[in-house]
Amino acid sequence: MRNLMSITISIICALALLACKKSDGDPAPTNVAPTNLVIQSTVSMDGSGKVDFKSTANNATSYQYDLGDGESLVSTNGIASYIYKKAGTNTYVVTVKASNASGQSTSKSVQVSVTVAGAAEPQLLWSDEFNTNGAPDPAKWGYDIGRGDNGWGNAELQYYTNRAENVSVQDGKLKITAKKENYSGAAYTSARLLTKGKYSMKYGRVEISAKMPEGVGTWPALWMLGANIETVSWPNCGEIDIMEHLGRDLNKIYATLHYPGRSGGNADGNTRTIANATTEFHKYTLVWNSSIIQMLVDDQPIHTVNNSSSIPFNHNFFFIMNIAMGGNFPGPVDPAFTSASMEVDYIRVYDR
Structure with a gap:
């Protein structure tokens, strides 16, 4: 009887010891508020x-x-x-x-x-008000020419031209027009303007007033690439998408950064939904310095990223404006689409 009682007490103590050890090693419960x-x-x-x-x-x-x-x-x-x-x-x-x-x-x-500080006004460093009818100012803008699926990726369907049918300045606005037409083996034409080799910037504030095109399959963008792209390639050069819009998803504004580890479908971005993106002009803004990169629409933040030496946003970038048609991101083009324009009232670069 005494031996049985001793064995029973030993088992109870052992179980109690195991319970204590298990409790000591348990992780913090996940259903407890921080x-x-x-x-x-x-x-x-x-x-x-x-x-x-x-x-x-x-x-x-x-x-x-x-x-x-x-x-x-x-x-x-x-x-x-x-x-x-x-x-x-x-x-x-x-x-x-x-x-x-x-x-x-x-x-x-x-x-x-x-x-x-409100006393000192930001200083205007560079701008285009698009006040002279005709072709865009050649001192400020050049063109990418060719098929959208040949060299730019994304399986796009357009052929970029510098024709007046696809790009012109009229009544104080830059108009980039995407059209449904057979041209050099492509089903659509459009234009892609860029300041590469003419103007680039590092840090400051960019403001662009623009109205988006209508039509499922359109993909307008106001964006920037690192000026060192020819030597380090993409995404090592960095990409700043100040604004992207998809015709299949009206009024959702995308703001995105691409860089090593965060490019393509894994890009660093966010969205904000606005009203009347295709019928009214809105202000798209980039605030960029050594500490922060922030994209806004009508002064409302879309996406903010802490800048540092570990990401490639501390050198000069040039501007790009274009409308792509179809491809991986915007999806198929509406068969009823004929033409649509992105209009830009101005682009302005300030020192802060």
Whole structure:
């Protein structure tokens, strides 16, 4: 009887010890809301309005920032930057929501006081107002000529030309027109203008006022490529897509960066839906410096990326404007499509 009792007590102790060891080794439960949320903010003192944020929390996998001015952004590692635009010194309540994979979350707010210099106006460095009828200014613009599926990828269907039927300046607007016609073996024609070899820039603010074409299968774009593309190739040169629009998905504006590790279908981008993209002019903006790359439409952010020496966005880039037809991204062209134009009112480059 005593031996049996001793064996029973030993088994109970062993089970208790195993339970303690198992408990000690268990990972943190994923259905518990994040804890110990800490928010750090560093406000730039140069009047630029830039604020760097860093948030940490236990058991968190993403952080959503409500920036206090009606805008928000999401960061997976808690690190984010934002540029406030209202001139003067203003205080914003920034709320951070830390979440985990199971949807549990916790929130915390901090105040940031930001000064945006309003006395000095940005300096215009380069522009085209498209005020002279005829062909685009040859001192500013050249052309890519040829089949869209021969050298540019994406299985596009157009042939790019420099004909007046496809590109012209009329009534203060640049018009790039895609047409359904048989031309040099292609079913469509269009135009692709670029400033390569004529103008490039590093850092600053770009503003483009444009109206998109209508038609399923159209793919207009306002974008930039690294000026070193001939020596390092793509995507090592970097690509900045300030604006892309798909005729099959009206009013959704794409803003995207392409670079090694984040190119093609794995590109670094986001979208914002607007109204009347094909019937009204909208302002598409790039804010670019050594710390941040931000694309906006009508001053509303679409996508923001922290710039650094690890990505290829710290050298000169040139501009490209074009309409592609069909291919991998926009999909098939509507058989009823005949022609459509992207109109550009102006492009302006400022020092900040």
